[in-house]
Amino acid sequence: MAGMYQVAIVAHSWVRWLVLIAGLVALARAISGMQGRRPWTSADDRGTFLFAIGLDVQTLLGLLIYASLATSTRRVIEHVAGMAVALMLAHVGRVRIRRSPAGDGRHRLATIFIGLSLLVILFSIPWAAPLFRA
Numbered sequence: 721m722a723g724m725y726q727v728a729i730v731a732h733s734w735v736r737w738l739v740l741i742a743g744l745v746a747l748a749r750a751i752s753g754m755q756g757r758r759p760w761t762s763a764d765d766r767g768t769f770l771f772a773i774g775l776d777v778q779t780l781l782g783l784l785i786y787a788s789l790a791t792s793t794r795r796v797i798e799h800v801a802g803m804a805v806a807l808m809l810a811h812v813g814r815v816r817i818r819r820s821p822a823g824d825g826r827h828r829l830a831t832i833f834i835g836l837s838l839l840v841i842l843f844s845i846p847w848a849a850p851l852f853r854a
């Protein structure tokens with residue numbers, strides 16, 4: 721269905737920015753929390769949650785797009801594989817944070833996992849595609 725593909729690709733293009741912004745906000749909170757030895761708060765948790773849920777939405781949209789493609793090129797496979805790693809890092813990070821003692825050590829875990837996830841995302845985004853799709 722061409723209509724569904726169009727909607728999914730436009731949404732996937734825009735949600736990218738929400739994911740990047742949510743990730744940068746969560747990472748900034750984590751780094752400043754680590755440096756200031758600030759206790760981990762529910763606002764910090766919300767930050768990593770928004771980043772992870774954004775990635776989940778991108779995955780769903782991405783799989784819809786993938787299912788409507790006739791062929792998968794090497795570029796597409798690398799994109800999907802990279803994003804699967806980023807998704808895993810974000811979710812494993814949240815689990816590790818939840819299981820670690822409540823304290824400023826959680827900011828260190830968030831810095832590592834969100835930071836690595838964001839890095840993989842930045843390298844896996846096809847920047848040749850339109851930045852703002854209409």
Ligand code: HEM
Pocket residue numbers: 729732733735736737739740775778779780781782783785786789795796799800803804807841845846849850853
């Ligand atoms: C496992 C998760 C994901 C899957 C399965 C997926 C799948 C896809 C597929 C199949 C395409 C079309 C490729 C093409 O036609 O060349 C695509 C394009 C794209 N993806 Fe993903 N993706 C995922 C995650 C993400 C994430 C996390 C982001 C950014 C935060 C992202 C950003 C983009 C962008 C910007 C495009 C280009 C869209 C356009 O043509 O305007 N993707 N994705």
